[in-house]
Amino acid sequence: MNALIDLLRVELRPTSGRASATLRIVITTVLVVIIAMTLEIPEAALAAYMVLFISKEESYTTLQSGLLLILGLTVGIALGLLLNMAFVDMPMARITTMMLAIFAGMWLVRTFLIGPLAFAISFVIMMTMTLADFIPSPELIVRAHLWLWVVIAFPIVLTMLSFVLAPQFSPPQRFRAQLLERLLSCDTALSNQIGALALKPNAAEPAYWLANHIHALSNLQRLSQKSTAIPSRWRANDSLTLLFRLILLSQQLITSSPSPRTAEQLHILREAHAQLRHLIAELQDNKPLPSSTTTAAEQTPNGDVDLLLSDLSLVLNHLSHLNAVADPLEPKPKPALWLADAFSNPEYPQFAFKVTLAAMLCYVLYNLFDWQGIHTCMITCTIIALSSNGATVHRGTLRIAGAIIGGIMGIVTVVFIFPHLQSIVGLVIVVAAGTAIAAWVSLGSERIAYAGLQIGLAFFMCVLQGFGPATDFEIIRDRLFGILLGNAMMALVFSSLWPVYAQTQLYKHLQHYLKNVAQVLQQGTLGQRGIALQADLEQASDLANLQSFEAVFSPPAQRQKIAQQQHQLSTLQILSPNLALLLRAEATLKRENLPPDLIAKHQQQLARIGVFLSQFSQGSPELSLLEQGFKALKTQTDRVNNTLTTTLIQQHRRAFALLANLAETPH
Numbered sequence: 001m002n003a004l005i006d007l008l009r010v011e012l013r014p015t016s017g018r019a020s021a022t023l024r025i026v027i028t029t030v031l032v033v034i035i036a037m038t039l040e041i042p043e044a045a046l047a048a049y050m051v052l053f054i055s056k057e058e059s060y061t062t063l064q065s066g067l068l069l070i071l072g073l074t075v076g077i078a079l080g081l082l083l084n085m086a087f088v089d090m091p092m093a094r095i096t097t098m099m100l101a102i103f104a105g106m107w108l109v110r111t112f113l114i115g116p117l118a119f120a121i122s123f124v125i126m127m128t129m130t131l132a133d134f135i136p137s138p139e140l141i142v143r144a145h146l147w148l149w150v151v152i153a154f155p156i157v158l159t160m161l162s163f164v165l166a167p168q169f170s171p172p173q174r175f176r177a178q179l180l181e182r183l184l185s186c187d188t189a190l191s192n193q194i195g196a197l198a199l200k201p202n203a204a205e206p207a208y209w210l211a212n213h214i215h216a217l218s219n220l221q222r223l224s225q226k227s228t229a230i231p232s233r234w235r236a237n238d239s240l241t242l243l244f245r246l247i248l249l250s251q252q253l254i255t256s257s258p259s260p261r262t263a264e265q266l267h268i269l270r271e272a273h274a275q276l277r278h279l280i281a282e283l284q285d286n287k288p289l290p291s292s293t294t295t296a297a298e299q300t301p302n303g304d305v306d307l308l309l310s311d312l313s314l315v316l317n318h319l320s321h322l323n324a325v326a327d328p329l330e331p332k333p334k335p336a337l338w339l340a341d342a343f344s345n346p347e348y349p350q351f352a353f354k355v356t357l358a359a360m361l362c363y364v365l366y367n368l369f370d371w372q373g374i375h376t377c378m379i380t381c382t383i384i385a386l387s388s389n390g391a392t393v394h395r396g397t398l399r400i401a402g403a404i405i406g407g408i409m410g411i412v413t414v415v416f417i418f419p420h421l422q423s424i425v426g427l428v429i430v431v432a433a434g435t436a437i438a439a440w441v442s443l444g445s446e447r448i449a450y451a452g453l454q455i456g457l458a459f460f461m462c463v464l465q466g467f468g469p470a471t472d473f474e475i476i477r478d479r480l481f482g483i484l485l486g487n488a489m490m491a492l493v494f495s496s497l498w499p500v501y502a503q504t505q506l507y508k509h510l511q512h513y514l515k516n517v518a519q520v521l522q523q524g525t526l527g528q529r530g531i532a533l534q535a536d537l538e539q540a541s542d543l544a545n546l547q548s549f550e551a552v553f554s555p556p557a558q559r560q561k562i563a564q565q566q567h568q569l570s571t572l573q574i575l576s577p578n579l580a581l582l583l584r585a586e587a588t589l590k591r592e593n594l595p596p597d598l599i600a601k602h603q604q605q606l607a608r609i610g611v612f613l614s615q616f617s618q619g620s621p622e623l624s625l626l627e628q629g630f631k632a633l634k635t636q637t638d639r640v641n642n643t644l645t646t647t648l649i650q651q652h653r654r655a656f657a658l659l660a661n662l663a664e665t666p667h
Contacts, residue, residue, distance in 0.1 A: 011444040016177035017057075018443050025055050025439040026432050028162045032155045033431050033464065037424060040467055043151045045460035048431070050155040052442055052456045057174070059163040065116075066160040070153055072117045076124025077149050084128060084141055094129045095360070101125040102359050102382060106352035111342035113335055123382060124148075130363070134372050178220055180283045182247060187280060189250035190273045194266065242315050245577030246276075249312045268313055275316040315581065350498040355385040358493040362486055373478030380486025391502065391546050392494055395450060396487040402441075402454025403483050407476040409434055409455070410462020418469050427463075434459040447545065502546040503558075506565055509540040513572070514617035521579065521610030537573060544569050568665050575658045582606060582651055592644055598636040605629040605652060612659055621663045630656050 029051045036044035054069065056062040087093035105122025109115035128148070131141050220240055342348065362377040384395040413430055421427060438459060442452025462476050494500075513536035520533070544566050583606070589599050608629045615621045630652055637645035 007447070011448045012440065016181060017174065018440070021055070021057070021443055022436055022439045024162055024166065025051055026435045028055075028155075028159050029435045030428050030432050032158060034424070034428065035154070035158075036464075037427070037467060041151060041154075042147055045457070045464040047151050047155045048435070048460045048464060049453075049457045050152055051159050052435070052438060052453055054156050054159050055439075055442075057443075059167045062163050063160055066156045068114070068117045069120055070156055072120025073124060073149060073152055076121040077128070077145050079121070080125050080128030081142065081145050083125065084132065084138075084145075087129075088132050088138055088141065094132065095363075098126050098129045098363070099356055099360055101129070102356045103352045106355045106382070106385060107348055110348045110351060111339045113337045126359075126378075126382070130375065130378075133367060175220060176283050179243075180280065182220075182243065183276065183280050183283070186246055186250040187273070187276055190269060190276060194269050194273060242577060242580060245581065246312070246315050248574065248577065249315065272312050272316050279316075315577075347498075347500065351385070351500075354493050354497050355381060355490075357497070358385075358486075358489045361493075362489050365485070366482075371478070373474065374482035374485060376479050376482030377486035377489065378482075380483050381490055384487065384490060392490055394546055396490065398448065398451040399454050399483055400487060402451035403458045403480055405451070406434075406438065406455035406458025407462065407480060409437070410459045410476060411473065413459075413463050414469075414471065414473070418463075421469070430463060431460075434463070446542075502543045503562055503565060506540055506543040506569070509536060509543060510565070510568065510572070511617050512536055513540060514613045517576075517579065518610040518614035518617070520583070521606045521613070533576070537576060540569055541573070564665055568662060571658055571662050571665075575655065575662075578651060578655050578658065579609070582655065585648055585651070588644065589648070594640060594644070595636070598633075598640060598645070601629070601633040601636045602648065602652075605633050609655065609659065612663075616662060623660060623663050626656060626659060 029048050032047050032051055033044060035041065036047050041047065054062060054066050056065060083094075083097055087097060101122040105119045105126075108118035108122075112118055128145060131144050135141050135144060220243075339345075359378050359381040362381055366372065366374050366377060380396070380399065384392055384399055386392045386395055413434070417426075417430060421430070435456060438452050438456030440452070441455060442449050444452065458476060458479065461479060462473075465472055465475060513533065516533055516536065582602075586599065586602065589602065605626075608626050612621055612623070612626050633652060634649055637649045
């Protein structure tokens with residue numbers, strides 16, 4: 001329960017642009033509801049939901065998604081009309097068409113460049129093929145097709161207009177805001193250390209903070225590649241890796257010791273703090289920050305703290321001088337229309353078959369019991385279908401939780417608020433309040449965003465049942481039961497036929513990452529591979545989060561393997577910025593004219609680390625050669641014995657400790 005509270009505290013906290021994005025969604029949704037009620041457009045709940053569904057973080061993404069969705073809707077409605085004209089009185093033909101549409105859509109969404117468009121078309125065809133089950137008249141079926149286009153299209157158009165008239169933050173603006181948020185959190189930590197003000201215990205980030213920062217930095221990485229307007233230092237290959245190391249060190253300083261710092265430690269902290277505030281001022285258009293206070297008393301030095309401060313100074317020094325080595329934006333290769341293994345990998349048709357089977361079993365069940373209200377079970381199967389069991393369970397859990405929360409909000413509104421409303425003004429206020437809650441959640445990370453969409457849909461289905469006050473609770477009851485049935489059917493099918501586990505995918509990503517890092521270390525330079533390595537870590541982190549959902553249904557032995565993999569990933573995430581510092585150290589050693597033998601030993605140790613990681617990826621790591629190399633390097637640094645060599649051997653010692661920890665983990 002504490003972990004859930006920590007998760008919600010982090011995911012629901014205000015972030016840059018979240019309040020304005022929520023306000024935009026609320027205003028647009030209110031306009032959609034007013035138009036639907038005034039013009040008596042049916043299915044106002046679906047129209048209001050489309051605003052939530054189509055609103056993205058960036059204007060360009062929203063406009064692109066809106067155009068694709070309208071195109072897919074139009075094509076799907078046209079094909080649905082033609083197919084219904086041909087098969088309206090042929091149940092077997094309609095069922096076959098539904099099966100083919102679902103299979104094709106699920107296969108294309110995994111293999112085709114514009115798979116989401118293909119999925120939209122197939123989804124509309126699937127839904128229109130079910131109209132004949134409860135609409136007896138062909139004329140009414142045609143009208144239902146046409147109204148469906150209006151209900152979905154007009155809120156999409158209004159949403160797109162809102163982004164055109166008041167554009168969302170551009171990629172450079174979002175990058176600066178998110179980066180500034182990270183740097184200011186580090187600034188707070190250093191300010192408290194300089195002022196000898198120990199942060200409260202709950203000021204430290206929760207247990208999953210590492211994955212949270214990995215996700216945030218991966219967003220920064222993507223944004224940094226979208227525009228040349230971003231400061232050049234932050235487009236360097238290892239800039240965000242160094243930033244991650246800075247965040248790690250700041251967090252470790254908070255928890256290292258509550259005691260005041262020594263005079264020497266305070267001096268290092270002040271210099272590091274000045275460098276950090278220079279970076280912050282650069283992002284704030286040179287807007288100065290208030291100077292920090294210095295009221296600390298001296299105490300006995302702490303070796304661990306000294307080591308942390310040494311690393312902190314080194315990281316900030318590298319970040320401050322990245323301008324000279326910033327890399328240009330890499331030209332993006334033209335994306336292929338199909339995945340390379342689209343027609344050879346059996347996993348894609350297997351995935352499509354599993355979704356089709358689950359959806360059609362739900363279709364048969366709700367028709368067998370003549371219970372059209374639970375048709376959401378069929379929709380659930382197609383919407384929550386993802387590549388692994390863990391991802392599917394995660395999406396299903398968010399769908400259930402969102403529907404329950406939205407349903408409770410809707411029931412409370414209908415029972416306690418609607419009896420006191422007398423005009424559309426009251427309805428608008430109620431809709432605005434419910435939309436604000438759903439939008440705020442949907443603008444979180446992928447860990448909770450889908451729950452926000454379901455909160456909105458369930459709430460709208462309760463309060464927007466027609467053109468008068470809502471009084472029917474059967475709608476939300478049937479919807480919840482349909483969602484539970486769809487999730488149960490997907491869990492049964494996906495665990496029984498060709499199961500694909502996030503654990504297996506994580507293993508493959510870790511193997512790929514280890515091989516790439518090993519090659520980089522043996523070459524002795526990061527080159528243009530920093531972005532690819534960061535992407536590998538991001539994907540591995542996402543898969544590790546999904547493993548938690550698989551662990552619930554796994555036997556103890558499997559859960560132990562999952563815990564071991566997550567421990568390996570956490571170690572590699574901490575090791576990554578440390579290796580980036582070691583790769584950058586060679587240029588500094590040469591610039592300071594240190595002995596060639598020492599530089600050679602440093603290069604050899606990096607190569608040995610690469611060999612170790614390559615061996616670890618194959619399941620047979622040898623730590624002895626790494627230990628010998630570390631001792632030989634320490635002998636060389638002891639001969640020089642200056643601040644630079646002390647820092648270098650500290651970095652190697654930390655890397656060796658992490659690698660030793662990695663070697664002890666069962667592979």
